[in-house]
Amino acid sequence: MAAAIYLARFHLSVLVADSGESRADLIPLTRNLAGFPDGIAGSDFLARMRGQAKRYGALQWEGKVDSLQGGLGNFLAQAGAEIFQARAVLLATGVFNRRPNMPSNIHAEALSRGLLRYCPICDGYEVTDTMVAVIGTGDHGTNEAEFLRSYTADVTLIAPTGNHELDEVQRTRLDSGAIEAVDGPCLDFELMQHGVAITTPAGRRSFATVYAALGSDVRSELATAAGAEVSRDRCPVVDSHQRTSVAGLYAAGDVVRGLDQLSHAIGQGGVAAVAIRNDLARLAPLRR
Ligand SMILES: Cc1cc2nc3c(=O)[nH]c(=O)nc-3n(C[C@H](O)[C@H](O)[C@H](O)COP(=O)(O)OP(=O)(O)OC[C@H]3O[C@@H](n4cnc5c(N)ncnc54)[C@H](O)[C@@H]3O)c2cc1C
Numbered sequence: 001m002a003a004a005i006y007l008a009r010f011h012l013s014v015l016v017a018d019s020g021e022s023r024a025d026l027i028p029l030t031r032n033l034a035g036f037p038d039g040i041a042g043s044d045f046l047a048r049m050r051g052q053a054k055r056y057g058a059l060q061w062e063g064k065v066d067s068l069q070g071g072l073g074n075f076l077a078q079a080g081a082e083i084f085q086a087r088a089v090l091l092a093t094g095v096f097n098r099r100p101n102m103p104s105n106i107h108a109e110a111l112s113r114g115l116l117r118y119c120p121i122c123d124g125y126e127v128t129d130t131m132v133a134v135i136g137t138g139d140h141g142t143n144e145a146e147f148l149r150s151y152t153a154d155v156t157l158i159a160p161t162g163n164h165e166l167d168e169v170q171r172t173r174l175d176s177g178a179i180e181a182v183d184g185p186c187l188d189f190e191l192m193q194h195g196v197a198i199t200t201p202a203g204r205r206s207f208a209t210v211y212a213a214l215g216s217d218v219r220s221e222l223a224t225a226a227g228a229e230v231s232r233d234r235c236p237v238v239d240s241h242q243r244t245s246v247a248g249l250y251a252a253g254d255v256v257r258g259l260d261q262l263s264h265a266i267g268q269g270g271v272a273a274v275a276i277r278n279d280l281a282r283l284a285p286l287r288r
Contacts, residue, residue, distance in 0.1 A: 001016065001046070001049035001050060001052075001053055001269070002049065002265070002266040002267075002269030002270055002273075003090050003092065003252060003269035003270065003272050003273040003276075004016045004053040004058040004273075005049065005052050005053045005056065005058070006269070006270055006273030006274065006277075007058070007273045007276060007277065008053060008056035008057050008058040009056050010273070010277045010286075011286070011288065012276075012277065012280070012286075013057070013059075014053070014057070014058040014059065015058070015059045015060075015061055015084060015086070016053065016058055016059070016060045016061070017061045017063060017064075017065050017077065017079060017084065018060065018061070018062060018063075019062070019063060019064035019065075020062060021094075021096075022042070022046060022094065023042075023094055023095070023097070023254065023260075024042040024043075024045060024046050024262060025042050025043050025046060026042060026111055026118075027041065027042030027043075027045075027122075028041060028042070028111065028112050028113070028114050029041055029114075030042060030045070030122065030123075030262065031123070031125070031126070032121075032122055032123075032125075032261075033045070033262055033263065034263065045262070061079075061082075061084075063079050063080060063082070064079060064080075065077045065078070065079045065084075065222060066078050066079055066080065067222070067225050068089065068222045068225050068226045068249075069225065069226055069227075070226070070248075071246060071247050071248050071249075072087070072088065072247040072248025072279065072283060073087050073248060073283055074087070075087070075088070075089045075226075075248060075249070077089065077222075087248065087280055087283070088248045088249070088250065088276045088279065088280060089226075089248065089249050089250070090242075090250045090251070090252060090269075090272050090273075090276065091220075091222055091223055091236065091244075091249070091250070091251040091252075091255055092251070092252050092253040092255065092265065092269065093219040093220070093222060093253075093255045094219055094253060094254040094255055095216040095217060095218050095219060095254045095255065095260065096216055096217045096219060097118050097212065097214070097216045098212070098214035098215050098216060098217065099212060099214070100116075100135050100160060100186060100189065100210070100212050100214065101160070101161075101185075101186060102189045106189060106191060109191060110189070110191055110196065110210070113191070114126065114209070115191060115195065115196050115208075115209060115210065116196070116209075116210050116211075116212065117209055117210070117211050117212075118211070118212055119260070120144060120147050120148050120151075120211060121147075121259075121261065122261070124147065124148055124150075124151045125151065126209075127148070127151055127152060127208065127209045128151045128152060129151075129152050129153075130152055130154070130208035130209060131152070131154045131156075131195070131206070131207045131208045131209075132148055132151075132152055132154060132155050132156070132207060132208065132209050132210075132211065133155075133156045133157075133158050133196070133198060133205070133207040133209070133210045133211070134148060134155060134156070134157050134158065134210075134211045134213050135158050135160050135186060135210060135211070135212050135213060135214065136157065136158075136159075136160065136211075136212070136213030136214055137157070137159040137160065137164045137165050137166060137184075138165050138166065138170070139170065140213050140214075140215055141157050141159075141213045142157070142166065142170040142173055142174060143213075144211060144213035145157040145174065145177070145179045145213075146173060146174075146177055146179070148211065149177040149179060153178065155177070155179045155180075156179070156180045156181075156182055156205070156207070157174060157179055157180070157181045157182070158182045158183075158184055158186060158198060158200060159181075159182070159183050159184035159185070160184050160185065160186055160214060161184055161185045161186075162183070162184055162185055163183045163184070164181050164183055164184075166181060182200055182202055182205070183200065183201065183202065184200055184201075185200065185201070186198055186199070186200060187199045187200060187201070188204075189210070192206065194208065195207055195208045195209070196209070196210050198210065217234075218233065218234040218235055218254075218255060219255055220234050220235060220236055220251075220255055223236040223244060223249070223251060223255070226244075226246050226249055227245075227246055228244040228245050228246045228249055228251075229244070229245040231257060233257065235255060235256055235257040236251040236255060236256060238250070238251050238252075238256055240271075241271060241272070241274075241275035242256070242268055242271050242272035242275060243275060243279075247279075248279065250272040250275060250276060251272075252265060252268035252269045252271070252272045253265035253268060253269065256268065
């Protein structure tokens with residue numbers, strides 16, 4: 001949306017195709033976004049950006065783009081029966097967080113009440129000095145539990161599906177932070193008035209907040225379909241102007257390797273928009 005605002009204000013015609021599965025939409029209240037000292041709900045923030053883009057003429061289309069091909073000056077994107085043509089394409093398709101094994105209605109309620117969280121960088125501050133469970137194991141789980149240990153002394157790492165997969169170094173790191181490792185699987189999650197109760201084979205324990213540290217899947221299928229180079233973790237490889245290896249194809253936000261944060265996505269969107277504008281101007285002068 002940030003790129004769409006820039007591009008529309010460059011007097012370029014812009015279409016934002018969006019399948020409506022933004023991670024930002026899941027944020028109950030972000031408090032680390034500069035300029036919003038009282039916080040803002042992710043859905044409200046998205047609505048503001050959509051309105052801003054619309055004001056300058058960016059078109060918005062709801063749906064999923066299934067395939068993408070072409071190059072600078074001539075891309076074709078297929079979305080069901082629709083075919084969109086564009087001279088340049090920015091992929092800001094994000095990532096999908098793997099979820100703990102809980103019914104989707106409980107997942108939605110836990111997220112909206114801030115009982116389930118996915119991003120300690122974003123909201124670790126909110127769990128300061130409370131009882132926190134991290135669902136995860138291995139390096140990822142250990143890293144996240146250790147990160148949260150700088151907010152609270154009460155961190156428990158619970159394996160999601162079975163016994164923990166922790167090597168000696170990871171166990172030592174957990175021990176040195178007094179982080180308890182509890183084997184899974186997580187058999188049940190119960191939302192309470194002020195927390196979440198998790199049942200494992202070892203019994204039922206209550207926590208103020210649960211963090212999921214289960215990794216994420218990068219939504220880079222369209223980049224791959226268009227022939228762009230992706231890294232081992234499937235992120236499109238970009239230069240310092242967000243250009244992928246395919247001329248005219250750009251990528252920004254969570255889908256690109258980096259800090260998965262709103263401010264970073266917005267910054268990269270701005271950088272990409274300027275690169276798109278200048279690359280198109282080299283293709284054919286932009287004139288009123
Ligand atoms: C619970 C939670 C809390 C968070 N809290 C914060 C916070 O407090 N502060 C902060 O800075 N960050 C926070 N984040 C991270 C933040 O949400 C992301 O960094 C940000 O949304 C990334 O923006 P993006 O545009 O790259 O991806 P997204 O916002 O995920 O948007 C990607 C969009 O691409 C669309 N899309 C994907 N594939 C297709 C396709 N094939 N066709 C059409 N559309 C497609 C999706 O529908 C989606 O709308 C949080 C994330 C979560 C999950």
